[in-house]
Structures are given as C-alpha cells and as structure tokens.
Amino acid sequence: MGGDRAPQIVVDGAALARERYPELRYLMFGDKKQLTPLLDAHPELVEITTIHHTDSVILNEDKPSTALRSGRDSSMRLAINAVREGQAAAVVSAGNTGALMGMAKFVLKTLPGIARPAIAGIIPTARGETAMLDLGANVQCDAENLVQFAVMGEVFARTVLDLQRPSIGLLNIGVEDMKGVEAVREAATILRETTLPIVFKGFIEGNDITAGTVDVVVTDGFTGNVALKTAEGTASLYANFLREAFKSSWMSKLGYLLAKNSMQTLRTRFDPRRYNGAMLLGLNGIVVKSHGGTDEVGFSNAIGVAVEMTQHGFIEKMTDDFNSLQTDLNPQKEVAGQ
C-alpha cells in the first residue's frame, strides 16, 4: 500500500516481474477492496497470489517510532512478519523507508555480528555497475560500522552483481592515508589488516563512484545519501541541458531525429527505474525498498532484486562471512581489552 501510486503499480509490477521469474508467488498485504479488481486485470496473477486484508497503512509522514508502536496491523508490518514466519522469502515495499527499516529491524533482527543494518543501492558507472552503502540508514558511523558495511556490500556484490571477487573502496576526500575523518581512517586500517578474503582498494573519492573504480563503495549514511542524490541530480541536469541543446536549432532538431535510437539507449542507461530497489542489508531476512515515486517497471525491478538475493542465498552467505569476520576481529579486540 506504500508509494505514490499504490497499490496499482505494485500489482502491475508484480505481473511484470512474474514474466521474468515464472516461479514467483505473491502474498499481498493491504486493502482487499482495492487489490481484488487490480489483480483481476492480471488473470495469471490471481492463482499465485494470496491477499491478506488489512485496513491499516503506514503513511509516508509517520515517524518510525509511531509506525512501530501503532502499526502492528499495518500492511507493512504484516508483510515483514510473513518473512519472519517463513511464509515469504522476501518483502518488497514502496512505502516509508524509516518505518520499513525500524519495523524490519524490530521484527527480523540483525544478523549475528552486525550492529546496524544499512541501505545499499546499485548505480551505473563507466565500467558497469557499482553497489554503494549506506544510503541513509545511519547518519553517523564509527569504524566498526563501516567495516561491517564493507563485508555486507561485498556479499551483496557477489550475489546480486554476480561478481567473483568484488573490490571495495572507502569513500573519502583524498587517497592519502592521513585524509578524512577518523572513523574512515580507522576502518581502512582494519580492512587492510583483515585476513578475510576481501579485495580492499583503500580510499576513493566522489568522482570514483561513477568511474567504477571499485565494485562496492562504502560510506556513512549521510555522505552516501548526499552522493547518490547529487549524482541523480547531475544526471538529470545533463539530460535537461541535452534536451535544450537538441531543441536549440533546426539543424540540431534534425540531428536528434537521426540519433534518436542512440539517444533512447543513452536514456535507458541512466533510467532510475533500472536501478530501483534499495536493499536493507544486515537483517535476518530480505527486505527491498522500492522508490515511492516509481512506476510498474521500477517496482518489478525491485521485486527482481529480492528474487536474485533469495536465489543466490544472500542471507546464508552473509551469515558465513560475519562468522569469519567475528573470528578475524575478536583476537584484536581481546588484545585491545587487556
């Protein structure tokens, strides 16, 4: 029931995702009166979908604390409960991000060894695609959080981006050792010294994100959120200027007509719907957040991310890696505690 045009785009997106993943089955939580006619428009969905009716909905303006306290029967909460009960393999929502994170953390708990979950996303780069986290769940992070994000991001890149040995970079304002805030420098020291099989490339800068210098960009939620939105804003500015340029003369209008197909390919490369589906990593369950303003194509991609994570055993891989990380970090801690 969450997002700007719910539940229409949710149901239509579910139908689109089903075409790509024929094994999909859905539990839909929300207002049966709204959902039934929408489902009826997709006969192929009807038999693979179970509607769980509830009147209660988390609103976009609800605080996470309010959602937790008074949203026990909300569609969002019931959907998360279904993951905890093993009825669903993953939950996908276009609703309130803070509420989704708060409730998912409360209901599903974090995986052993993870202090704080993070939000991860995928962005287009000159060399393909790069994962970035945290995109806004934790505005302030210490070194340990960042190290955990690095491990979470590494597993994510292996499972969703299908990379064998993804490289990790810590976002900073220079590549020299002495640069940046203390948490980032300390995290770099830990990642350099770890015996985990992680390809740590050290510090990267803002321009390295879209250059694709690394497969996983690790940063705190404040910087990550600003960087992601700055990149989106810049791409959109460039697209606007390009449109104006093509409209600026008869010659360039004609030029556009000739280059139209290529320009559509270009647009597709930056289409935010392709990169829809931010992952709430670190939880004991798969939770994918769709952009609230997306359409059915975008929502179907968010479902696709949930499917990929499920099929590639994301939670199991995370659990294994955090067990190793614990073993790797604990001796250090014992020394430090003496």
Place this chain on the structure above:
Amino acid sequence: MGGDRAPQIVVDGAALARERYPELRYLMFGDKKQLTPLLDAHPELVEITTIHHTDSVILNEDKPSTALRSGRDSSMRLAINAVREGQAAAVVSAGNTGALMGMAKFVLKTLPGIARPAIAGIIPTARGETAMLDLGANVQCDAENLVQFAVMGEVFARTVLDLQRPSIGLLNIGVEDMKGVEAVREAATILRETTLPIVFKGFIEGNDITAGTVDVVVTDGFTGNVALKTAEGTASLYANFLREAFKSSWMSKLGYLLAKNSMQTLRTRFDPRRYNGAMLLGLNGIVVKSHGGTDEVGFSNAIGVAVEMTQHGFIEKMTDDFNSLQTDLNPQKEVAGQ
C-alpha cells in the same frame, strides 16, 4: 610555480585575464629563469608584471605543516606575504591546497568572528549558478562553523554571483526538521532565529544542488568535497555515454554532425574551466585556488574570480556582516552562559 603545467599556464592565463581586465597588474613569484622567457612571449605583460625570484617551491605532496615550517621562502608563501603587506590585492595559486590554506591562515589570519576558513566553489545548475562551501577545508564541522559558512557564502554570492538577496540552504538527507546530524539541525535553528538579513531556505538534499534550489549550499568539508566530485564524475560519465551513443551508428554519427554546434554549447555549460577558481573564504585577504590540472583558460578564470572579489569589496562586506553576526549571536550566548 604550482599545478601540473606551471609556470606556463600561469603566465598564459595571466595574459588572457589581462584582456578581460585591462587594469590588472601582476606580481609573479617563482623561478626567474623559467618566467622571463614565458613573459617575453607576451610583450603586453612585461611592463605590468614584476617578477620576484625564488628557488623554493611547495610541492604537491608536501604536508601543510612541512610547508609552514620550511616553506618560508617558497613562491607560495611570498605571494601570500605580498597580500598581507598590501602589495597585492589578491593571491591566485594552482599549487597544493592544504599548504595554501595552512600558510594563508597563518599569514593573513581569519577575519574577526570566523573560527575556520572554508573553501567555496561555483557550480552550474538548472537555474544558473550556485555557490557551495565547504569543499574540503574542514572535514568535521560544528553548528557554529556551518552558520559562519552560511554568512560567508551569502557575502560571496552577493559579490561574485552578483545576487541581491541570495538564498541559503543547508545540505541534509531530508527536508524534515528531525533529519540529519546534530550539527546540521542546530545550525538550522540558529539560522532560522537570526535577525541577520539572510534568506535561509532550510534543508536541501543532494539533488537540489544542481537543481539550483538555493544560491548557496552550506555543508561540512567532507560532504561538500564528496558531493562536488560526485557531480563532476557524473557529468563526465554522462558526457562519455553521450559520445558513445553518437558513435554507435552511422545515423547517429550524421546526427552528431548536424547537432555539432549545439553539442559544443552543451560542453561549454559543463566545462570545468568555466568554474575554475575555488575561494578560501574567511581569511583577511583574498586567496583563490586554481585547479592544479587546469589550462590557461581555467587559470585566467581563477584570476577573474580574484578580480571580482577585489572590485566588489569582498573583505569589507565580510567584515561588516561578521560584526552584525557577532552582535546577533552574542546575546544568545550570554543567555546560554547564565
């Protein structure tokens, strides 16, 4: 002597700037043997330029502390000294940013009421141009620093962007009051309550930077540096994808030929040389930092920024505004101290 192709691009840039500002005169600090033949190629420069010879140069890899200690006869230090002595109205350098900031702060001191200088830059937006600070001088900032950056940025936008009543926004990860880190929220409270004639628009997000939502974007040096470089990286990625799109078929190649002029205009809109010249604000003297990798066109623009700041009485306006800010903030402080 600083930057990738110094002193060639410095001298050539000085000649270009002189065409735009015929009243310009130069003091050049550096190796006379290198400078003399370069100057001779621009006869119009010879009579308006005084060369101050020195062998000592600050290197890019020098730490600010090293530069301060052992760079007393360096070209950078002597140029800054000339501003303190009133021999020069402003200093422009393409050298080591950290050293320039460290030495300028030591030699020129900050203006009364300013705890820390900041680096400001200008970026292209959908609505024209926006100033942003801090771009990397202060990795961690408290609320008071951010408030001072807001006032500094406001004066900068009035003098260099020639705006009557520039609007100010604080970079955050949401527009709601409760969002973000404490320093940012606290700075917002102070800016909302101040009686200074400042147009404070509250919080903005990353995508607002290039949207031109405000005339001055205020943030800490870590976030600002990452955001600026992310924007540069994204624009460059888009430009690469556009180039590939035009090359992808015969039709689109022909389309490019027809749209060529418009595409050149587009390139100019994002040309980093146009926006070259970051300002070290808050010092008792005008200090402009050129990008080290720029060419003579870029360097001449950095000189242009220094000229604009000088001609519009930037230091005087800053001094006035910080006097008012002190009067405005001090009563609050007294109450808080009781």
